[in-house]
Amino acid sequence: MTAPREFHAARWNEPLVMQLGRPGARGQLFPAPEPEVAEAVGEGLIPAAVARKDRPQLPEITEFEAQRHYLHLSQMTLGMMGISLFGTCTMKYNSKTAEYAAQRPELAEVHPYQHPDTLQGVLSILHEFDQILRALSGMDQFVFQAGGGADAAYTMAAVARAYWADRGQLGQRTEMVTSIQAHPCNPATAAAAGFRVINLPLEEKGYPSLQALQAAVGPNTALVMINNPDDMGIYNPEIREWTKAAHAAGALIFYDHANFNGVMGKLSARELGFDACMFMLHKTFGAPKAGGGPAVGAYGCTAELAPYLPAPVVLERAGHYLLDHDRPKSCGKIREFWGNVPQVVKAWAWARAMGAEGIRLASDISVVANNYMDRKLAEIPGLQRSHDNIAVRRMEMTRWSLGPLKEETGVGTVDFANRMADYGIDPWWMSHEPWIVPEPFTPEAGELWSKEDIDAWIAVVARIAREARECPEKVRTAPHNQPVAQVKGEVFDDPARWAMTWRAFLRKHGAEAARGAA
Amino acid sequence: MRIGLVVNPVAGLGGAVGLRGTDGPGTVAEALRRGAVPQAGARARRAFGVLAAARPGAAVAAAPGALGADWLAGLALEVTPLDLPAATGTARDTRAAVAAMGPGALVVFAGGDGTARDVAAALPPGAAMLGIPSGVKMHSGVFAVSPEAAGRLLADILADPDRVAWTDEAEVADIDEAALRAGTIAPRLFGHARAPLARSRMQAAKGSPRRDDGAALAAAAREVADAMAPGVLYVIGPGTSAGAVTRALGEAPTLLGVDAVRDRRRIARDATAAALERLAGDGPVRLVLGVTGQQGFLLGRGNQQISAPLIARAGREGLIVLASEEKLRRLAQPCLWVDTGDPALDAALTGFVRVHTGPGRAMLMRIGAA
Numbered sequence: 051m052t053a054p055r056e057f058h059a060a061r062w063n064e065p066l067v068m069q070l071g072r073p074g075a076r077g078q079l080f081p082a083p084e085p086e087v088a089e090a091v092g093e094g095l096i097p098a099a100v101a102r103k104d105r106p107q108l109p110e111i112t113e114f115e116a117q118r119h120y121l122h123l124s125q126m127t128l129g130m131m132g133i134s135l136f137g138t139c140t141m142k143y144n145s146k147t148a149e150y151a152a153q154r155p156e157l158a159e160v161h162p163y164q165h166p167d168t169l170q171g172v173l174s175i176l177h178e179f180d181q182i183l184r185a186l187s188g189m190d191q192f193v194f195q196a197g198g199g200a201d202a203a204y205t206m207a208a209v210a211r212a213y214w215a216d217r218g219q220l221g222q223r224t225e226m227v228t229s230i231q232a233h234p235c236n237p238a239t240a241a242a243a244g245f246r247v248i249n250l251p252l253e254e255k256g257y258p259s260l261q262a263l264q265a266a267v268g269p270n271t272a273l274v275m276i277n278n279p280d281d282m283g284i285y286n287p288e289i290r291e292w293t294k295a296a297h298a299a300g301a302l303i304f305y306d307h308a309n310f311n312g313v314m315g316k317l318s319a320r321e322l323g324f325d326a327c328m329f330m331l332h333k334t335f336g337a338p339k340a341g342g343g344p345a346v347g348a349y350g351c352t353a354e355l356a357p358y359l360p361a362p363v364v365l366e367r368a369g370h371y372l373l374d375h376d377r378p379k380s381c382g383k384i385r386e387f388w389g390n391v392p393q394v395v396k397a398w399a400w401a402r403a404m405g406a407e408g409i410r411l412a413s414d415i416s417v418v419a420n421n422y423m424d425r426k427l428a429e430i431p432g433l434q435r436s437h438d439n440i441a442v443r444r445m446e447m448t449r450w451s452l453g454p455l456k457e458e459t460g461v462g463t464v465d466f467a468n469r470m471a472d473y474g475i476d477p478w479w480m481s482h483e484p485w486i487v488p489e490p491f492t493p494e495a496g497e498l499w500s501k502e503d504i505d506a507w508i509a510v511v512a513r514i515a516r517e518a519r520e521c522p523e524k525v526r527t528a529p530h531n532q533p534v535a536q537v538k539g540e541v542f543d544d545p546a547r548w549a550m551t552w553r554a555f556l557r558k559h560g561a562e563a564a565r566g567a568a
Numbered sequence: 569m570r571i572g573l574v575v576n577p578v579a580g581l582g583g584a585v586g587l588r589g590t591d592g593p594g595t596v597a598e599a600l601r602r603g604a605v606p607q608a609g610a611r612a613r614r615a616f617g618v619l620a621a622a623r624p625g626a627a628v629a630a631a632p633g634a635l636g637a638d639w640l641a642g643l644a645l646e647v648t649p650l651d652l653p654a655a656t657g658t659a660r661d662t663r664a665a666v667a668a669m670g671p672g673a674l675v676v677f678a679g680g681d682g683t684a685r686d687v688a689a690a691l692p693p694g695a696a697m698l699g700i701p702s703g704v705k706m707h708s709g710v711f712a713v714s715p716e717a718a719g720r721l722l723a724d725i726l727a728d729p730d731r732v733a734w735t736d737e738a739e740v741a742d743i744d745e746a747a748l749r750a751g752t753i754a755p756r757l758f759g760h761a762r763a764p765l766a767r768s769r770m771q772a773a774k775g776s777p778r779r780d781d782g783a784a785l786a787a788a789a790r791e792v793a794d795a796m797a798p799g800v801l802y803v804i805g806p807g808t809s810a811g812a813v814t815r816a817l818g819e820a821p822t823l824l825g826v827d828a829v830r831d832r833r834r835i836a837r838d839a840t841a842a843a844l845e846r847l848a849g850d851g852p853v854r855l856v857l858g859v860t861g862q863q864g865f866l867l868g869r870g871n872q873q874i875s876a877p878l879i880a881r882a883g884r885e886g887l888i889v890l891a892s893e894e895k896l897r898r899l900a901q902p903c904l905w906v907d908t909g910d911p912a913l914d915a916a917l918t919g920f921v922r923v924h925t926g927p928g929r930a931m932l933m934r935i936g937a938a
Contacts, residue, residue, distance in 0.1 A: 250930070266920070460716035
């Protein structure tokens with residue numbers, strides 16, 4: 051087996067940027083305006099009522115010092131270019147070609163308030179990508195307003211609300227049914243939209259029983275929201291029966307494609323009977339994740355639901371693209387304008403580069419890679435696959451448990467995650483809440499990582515499992531090779547100890563601490 | 569807080585050799601014949617090893633010999649063996665050791681549900697119990713998740729007992745092993761005991777804000793109370809989850825008994841089956857119930873006052889169930905059980921029921937006949 055590589059992170063005793071520099075230090079010195087300019091602008095450009103009286107507290111450092119500060123900070127991260135087998139996150143390389151495409155002036159310098167006649171290029175990309183997603187899902191119309199997967203799930207809840215209100219049944223259809231193991235944003239967004247949430251537990255096959263769904267849906271059900279496969283990596287083969295059961299109760303049913311990688315190009319949400327679905331462009335389609343917000347959840351639905359979509363919708367009429375704002379039944383805005391368009395362009399670039407055949411192949415590779423990993427992880431004593439009694443092969447990821455190893459050594463999944471960083475590997479993804487297996491972890495290789503990378507990752511897991519038996523204290527007190535030692539979770543429970551702004555830092559820690567090393 | 573240790577040296581013997589438990593001398597002999605290796609003592613040593621490392625010199629009162637003290641030899645602890653008569657090799661030894669630990673002690677035991685029952689039965693006044701999981705069946709709510717977790721919990725308690733949450737309602741339960749060996753599961757509740765609760769591992773791990781299950785249940789209970797229909801007899805309890813509905817009406821619930829409410833007013837407290845049936849008369853009845861921890865019983869464990877005729881009147885549609893999501897997740901199986909004493913009624917109750925877990929939130933659970 052590959053031996054884990056030696057690694058030690060840089061460690062700088064780096065002050066906060068507010069503690070650096072000296073009064074008067076500047077990155078750029080701007081010339082005073084020429085007399086003609088000053089005269090043209092005149093006094094009172096900023097009304098006295100809104101002009102601040104004191105000077106803002108900003109860092110005063112040179113451009114060079116700013117660069118050095120942020121270089122040091124970046125050296126103390128793993129940089130997200132390591133081996134990041136994060137299940138449920140579907141980590142993909144964000145291609146530089148797509149980045150350059152999104153930075154081109156044809157995109158970077160346009161504004162959504164321009165006349166659509168001057169936006170035909172970007173609108174044609176949105177329309178073409180809409181067509182690509184229709185081909186992958188069988189839906190009739192996509193919108194890209196949602197800023198992430200949860201926002202797309204919320205779009206579904208908002209569309210359902212508008213749909214039932216239009217039929218005069220919103221007072222009766224008050225419930226949303228989902229699984230305890232679905233994407234957690236499904237119950238959260240449905241609740242935010244005012245629906246009551248009915249959760250179904252996993253039963254013996256590793257997914258909720260069809261009987262439970264049939265018992266849950268009825269005249270009060272507005273919507274069913276479901277993933278398939280879910281986070282266990284198990285594909286529910288009864289899914290057609292699920293869509294039938296939802297429709298038999300008169301309810302809508304939504305396919306959350308958060309875990310699309312294992313089935314992309316292999317199935318169609320529409321063919322399976324779904325009314326709507328969503329794709330996360332920042333996962334499956336290679337666009338950057340961008341920290342939960344500047345991402346994109348592409349939401350698509352059937353023609354029956356299309357009138358309720360958030361406006362505007364991009365339409366094509368005889369080779370001309372237009373923004374359709376005239377949608378009286380629309381659920382309203384989910385987000386401003388048309389969503390994060392640069393991300394859509396990157397996802398479109400990814401899909402164009404992959405092609406239909408490439409997308410199908412990537413799906414195969416991600417399933418094969420996960421099954422390879424499943425086999426190799428099973429050889430490490432102390433690790434246990436979730437629902438180990440179920441023989442069916444997993445899809446693109448598998449929920450695993452460190453339960454037996456924890457029982458034997460006291461070393462658990464958080465300790466493992468901390469120790470992984472010592473080998474230069476991003477701490478693994480554990481599980482969405484609730485944790486339904488003890489000490490969970492969820493690897494997902496996807497189509498990106500090579501067999502060598504996957505082997506290196508498994509070798510690190512095997513090494514730490516050995517350490518758990520030979521020197522558990524070393525694992526429990528990890529990380530040792532990182533700039534920051536163990537992060538204690540209790541800090542986040544105590545607002546007195548953290549600060550999101552400089553002002554809060556001063557208030558909570560006092561001027562003494564603020565001066566710090568400076 | 570004084571810590572005492574008692575080990576049931578034969579606990580867990582049956583598990584590895586497929587006997588589903590180790591109750592009774594005949595089973596012990598059979599397990600040993602099948603090659604079982606005793607492990608409770610070694611697991612006790614693991615737990616106290618963690619304690620000794622964290623707090624060297626901590627005082628422990630231990631049952632003598634293989635029942636305790638032997639397993640602590642060489643650890644950095646101050647061990648005082650209890651002065652007890654010669655061991656008999658039976659449950660009597662466990663009970664005698666527990667009784668000798670005195671009022672207010674924290675009795676740490678290595679064993680399974682059978683041992684937990686013996687400890688609970690002999691627990692002195694004001695004493696609490698903590699199990700080092702070493703048995704085959706561990707349905708009781710008094711066990712740490714591992715020997716090491718027990719050791720860490722003990723270290724925390726010695727540092728400051730208030731660092732740990734305590735409950736007076738940890739369930740002591742056991743399964744009829746003969747039935748389990750025959751393939752059926754019929755857990756029984758034997759009582760409640762005082763026990764320490766470890767803060768959920770996952771919350772500490774992820775640093776997420778602590779989720780308050782109690783607040784979620786209280787809000788669910790308010791919804792249930794607000795939806796009460798006039799003229800209907802609501803039979804409530806026992807337990808804190810069902811009692812939250814009584815609380816939502818502004819009354820203190822009878823936690824270990826059954827209360828009755830009609831038109832949002834309590835009309836009986838700690839009522840008997842006869843009293844409840846009399847109150848119900850010919851009118852409509854609904855049952856507000858909690859779920860027993862680990863085993864997941866709705867009816868027939870600890871609430872026999874709710875008689876079969878009353879249950880039949882309510883029917884499955886008349887069950888209003890409250891439990892935290894955490895409690896449902898920790899059930900041995902994703903199923904709730906009923907044992908009304910009437911097999912036909914049990915069969916009629918099987919199906920699905922919504923368990924209120926929070927405001928606007930429910931989990932659909934399967935009901936099985938025990």
